[in-house]
Amino acid sequence: MSAVSTPGALALTVSESRTSRITGWRRIWHSLLRNRLATLGLVILVVMSVAAISAPLVAPYDPTWQERSERLVGPLSRGENTDRLYVLGTDPLGRDILSRIIYGARISLLIGFCSVAVSAPVGVLMGLLAGYSRRWIDDVIMRLADVQLAFPFILLAMAIVSVLGPSTRNLVLVLAISGWVIYARVVRGQVLRMREAEFIQAAHTIGCTQSRILFRHMLPNTMTPVIVLITFGLASMILLESSLSFLGLGVQPPTPSWGGMLNDSRDYISKAWWVSVIPGVAIMLTVLSVNFLGDWLRDMLDPREQQK
Amino acid sequence: MVQFIIRRLFLSIFVILGVTIVVFAVVRLSGDPTGLMISPDASAEDVAALRHEMGFDRSIPLQFWDFAKGAVRGDFGDSLRYREPAFSLVTERLAATMKLTVAALTIAICVAIPAGVISAVKRNSIWDRLAMFFALFGQSMPVFWFGILLILIVSVQLQWLPSSGSNGPRSLILPAVTLGLYSTARITRLVRSEMIETISQDFVRTARAKGLRDRVVLYRHAFRNALIPVVTVIGIEAGGMLGGAVITETVFAWPGIGQLAVRAIFNRDYPLVQAIVFTIACIFVLINLLVDVLYAYLDPRVKLA
Numbered sequence: 001m002s003a004v005s006t007p008g009a010l011a012l013t014v015s016e017s018r019t020s021r022i023t024g025w026r027r028i029w030h031s032l033l034r035n036r037l038a039t040l041g042l043v044i045l046v047v048m049s050v051a052a053i054s055a056p057l058v059a060p061y062d063p064t065w066q067e068r069s070e071r072l073v074g075p076l077s078r079g080e081n082t083d084r085l086y087v088l089g090t091d092p093l094g095r096d097i098l099s100r101i102i103y104g105a106r107i108s109l110l111i112g113f114c115s116v117a118v119s120a121p122v123g124v125l126m127g128l129l130a131g132y133s134r135r136w137i138d139d140v141i142m143r144l145a146d147v148q149l150a151f152p153f154i155l156l157a158m159a160i161v162s163v164l165g166p167s168t169r170n171l172v173l174v175l176a177i178s179g180w181v182i183y184a185r186v187v188r189g190q191v192l193r194m195r196e197a198e199f200i201q202a203a204h205t206i207g208c209t210q211s212r213i214l215f216r217h218m219l220p221n222t223m224t225p226v227i228v229l230i231t232f233g234l235a236s237m238i239l240l241e242s243s244l245s246f247l248g249l250g251v252q253p254p255t256p257s258w259g260g261m262l263n264d265s266r267d268y269i270s271k272a273w274w275v276s277v278i279p280g281v282a283i284m285l286t287v288l289s290v291n292f293l294g295d296w297l298r299d300m301l302d303p304r305e306q307q308k
Numbered sequence: 309m310v311q312f313i314i315r316r317l318f319l320s321i322f323v324i325l326g327v328t329i330v331v332f333a334v335v336r337l338s339g340d341p342t343g344l345m346i347s348p349d350a351s352a353e354d355v356a357a358l359r360h361e362m363g364f365d366r367s368i369p370l371q372f373w374d375f376a377k378g379a380v381r382g383d384f385g386d387s388l389r390y391r392e393p394a395f396s397l398v399t400e401r402l403a404a405t406m407k408l409t410v411a412a413l414t415i416a417i418c419v420a421i422p423a424g425v426i427s428a429v430k431r432n433s434i435w436d437r438l439a440m441f442f443a444l445f446g447q448s449m450p451v452f453w454f455g456i457l458l459i460l461i462v463s464v465q466l467q468w469l470p471s472s473g474s475n476g477p478r479s480l481i482l483p484a485v486t487l488g489l490y491s492t493a494r495i496t497r498l499v500r501s502e503m504i505e506t507i508s509q510d511f512v513r514t515a516r517a518k519g520l521r522d523r524v525v526l527y528r529h530a531f532r533n534a535l536i537p538v539v540t541v542i543g544i545e546a547g548g549m550l551g552g553a554v555i556t557e558t559v560f561a562w563p564g565i566g567q568l569a570v571r572a573i574f575n576r577d578y579p580l581v582q583a584i585v586f587t588i589a590c591i592f593v594l595i596n597l598l599v600d601v602l603y604a605y606l607d608p609r610v611k612l613a
Contacts, residue, residue, distance in 0.1 A: 147326030150552025158332045162573040270464045280453035288448040
């Protein structure tokens, strides 16, 4: 849907950006500022990333320190014994929720970025190979994709994590395994479309090697939909990570993660709303921001979408 | 048409074979599965006995052959925890999950299609903006958190509906709304964009030029054509809900296979895990097959591709 566009138009945008790179960046920047939601998304993500990176400096308290005498303190109130200010309250173990949210941002963003960073290149490479080689390589890769899509992902992830054991590394691995298919499918479609394009035939005619055609001519032209996919992929990876952590199969305590915090809160829903509301808001704001940016990117990069 | 169905059927069988290999392989990812099934302080003889009993001391292709033979007949061995055939545990709970999924899908379709059509027809109106705003939220909200919020507001604060279990239709409402949220959002957005695209096409203009009334043009001409890709996505969503059910059932203590799956995984009950994953994958493949056939029926151009 979002990924279909004509190779001709893509080739045009690529060559345009080569000749006038500076104005290109400026144009993107202006287009971003014109879209209020995308700007808001960017601002939220930048704030979160900065907070995540400088967590030890920003977080008011140690995210794992349990102040046993001050459990379930409401937001914006001070502890009775320690006089510590809890901006977002404390959790059932007396830990400061704001600090845990900030440290949790580290985990969520890091895992999101890492899993996309693994799955996108793998998927793109698979898609290039499948689209260009046809014959058996194509068949093998695409049937592999079919089989993988035959599972609800969460179930496959659960099964794998349960065997390998839950850890941050395994989580990234599992998320990456789940992610590659969509890139491969879209890139393959692009390559199939491009095979007969004149600029590819021209490249053949002047004697370009196959790998040159693949990586210098075709790859850049598949990038437009891939950039959009990466953005939405990041959003779904963050959601999946939080789901798995919520089920107890993701990030393991005591490392704070948003999904894990929600899992801890389940028995306290009726007593302390903030414990279950706040981590969810954090997840939703992050995913929403990424989606705002994704929508904007898709509209900007895909000429067909723009006409609508 | 027949040829198309046969070709798709072959593909489905191939995919199920692949699924069988994956389900078989997952448990062997860590090497020797006996280590996963027995307590760490078991004696070497016990381990060897279990290995022999489970057939793990034979060659991998032979083991796979036995596993595949069993899988076809629904025989995955006994659940390590419940000491019952794993497959019958799955079938017992399948109905609950189906009920939940069908309810969620019904909600999604009943909300999303009108919302999408209205958004497209009254583009940039306040309704359109509201619908798109909620759709974006729906797609960005973690399923389990939405469920928790519903429990917090509807069950704890207002005390309107029960927060867990499955006693009567009232207890179905919250889990179904939770599970349906993401699909509702996705289908709304899709219906809107498809409708906008069909409305701008030539045949719709022709229909208008013929002097047909707006309503006829909209529902007879535009809507029917916009529906084709929507059917595919509804199928994909139906399959996806089987995965979402795992989380929803956990939040609401709904006694379906999702909840069973989570327990089986925590108990390291591998025969049960295999039975669940295999069953869900088969249902999933079946839904996809149905959707493809339906798609080809709705849009005859597909068969030629």
